[in-house]
Amino acid sequence: MRGACAWIEVGATGARSRPQAGKLHGAMEGYEWTWVAVGLVLVESVVLAACGWTCPLTILTERLGAERGSVSDIFLPQWLADRIFPICGTTYAVALLILLFRLAK
Numbered sequence: 889m890r891g892a893c894a895w896i897e898v899g900a901t902g903a904r905s906r907p908q909a910g911k912l913h914g915a916m917e918g919y920e921w922t923w924v925a926v927g928l929v930l931v932e933s934v935v936l937a938a939c940g941w942t943c944p945l946t947i948l949t950e951r952l953g954a955e956r957g958s959v960s961d962i963f964l965p966q967w968l969a970d971r972i973f974p975i976c977g978t979t980y981a982v983a984l985l986i987l988l989f990r991l992a993k
Contacts, residue, residue, distance in 0.1 A: 922987065929980060941973070 939947060950956070964972070 919987075926984065926987070 935944060936942070968975075
């Protein structure tokens with residue numbers, strides 16, 4: 889088990905052992921997975937915008953015959969489900985600004 893944990897640790901921190909190739913690389917060092925997550929959220933935003941700010945799975949379930957494709961009422965109270973995009977969008981924007989501020993430092 890220790891060997892597996894050691895290999896996971898080497899894989900997770902392997903990028904940190906590379907020599908720095910300039911100021912930008914040094915500032916981003918250790919944030920590789922953060923930038924992957926930022927990119928994935930941006931891709932998701934583009935998909936949502938292309939689908940009229942409706943989840944593509946909602947569109948698919950309604951095409952397949954569901955009266956209402958939304959399942960957010962199962963997991964969240966309606967008042968929260970109605971505000972999920974503004975809440976999460978604002979949180980994401982603030983987090984991205986903090987990351988950019990730290991990168992500029």
